[in-house]
Amino acid sequence: MKTTQLAHNAPQHSKDSDCTVDWNTGLCKVCGVDHGGDLCPDCGQRAFHSNNCPAILVECTLAEAQVAFWKVVIEKFPEASNGDLSPDTAVRLSIAAHEAIAEWIKTNVPEKVDAQDLLDRAALLQTQYWDALSALEDALGVDVDGQQELLGRTVDSLITIEA
Numbered sequence: 169m170k171t172t173q174l175a176h177n178a179p180q181h182s183k184d185s186d187c188t189v190d191w192n193t194g195l196c197k198v199c200g201v202d203h204g205g206d207l208c209p210d211c212g213q214r215a216f217h218s219n220n221c222p223a224i225l226v227e228c229t230l231a232e233a234q235v236a237f238w239k240v241v242i243e244k245f246p247e248a249s250n251g252d253l254s255p256d257t258a259v260r261l262s263i264a265a266h267e268a269i270a271e272w273i274k275t276n277v278p279e280k281v282d283a284q285d286l287l288d289r290a291a292l293l294q295t296q297y298w299d300a301l302s303a304l305e306d307a308l309g310v311d312v313d314g315q316q317e318l319l320g321r322t323v324d325s326l327i328t329i330e331a
């Protein structure tokens with residue numbers, strides 16, 4: 169997933185569901201974003217992270233924190249003529265800081281409730297419920313009141329009462 173980079177190049181779209189993907193190429197026909205990569209393990213999206221995806225929160229925090237970190241170092245040594253750092257050290261710093269931020273968020277920041285996500289899940293379950301109920305009615309040959317409590321009911325009791 170190359171979300172950050174791609175998202176900047178594609179101002180038309182900002183979430184996976186915006187896109188019309190040509191699955192032959194994996195690219196969105198409208199914005200050209202690549203949907204061929206793996207799903208993000210944190211938010212389940214493919215081309216764009218969801219707004220509150222932990223991965224994107226860590227990336228943004230890390231970028232800002234590194235700027236602040238080097239600002240302090242540079243201010244302490246005004247006589248420095250350049251800002252060289254070996255790639256190895258830079259990478260190790262990045263990885264360590266990334267892990268520290270991710271762990272800190274996980275330990276200390278309460279998870280946000282995404283109401284839209286909950287609504288989407290409820291809507292999906294609702295659709296599945298009515299589909300299952302229709303299939304049940306077809307199988308029994310009787311109408312079943314979808315508003316009643318079905319938990320613990322037996323098929324016989326449904327037929328007796330509804331028929």
Ligand SMILES: [Zn+2]
Nearest residue numbers: 181187196199
């Ligand atoms: Zn798109």
Ligand SMILES: [Zn+2]
Nearest residue numbers: 208211217221
């Ligand atoms: Zn994500």
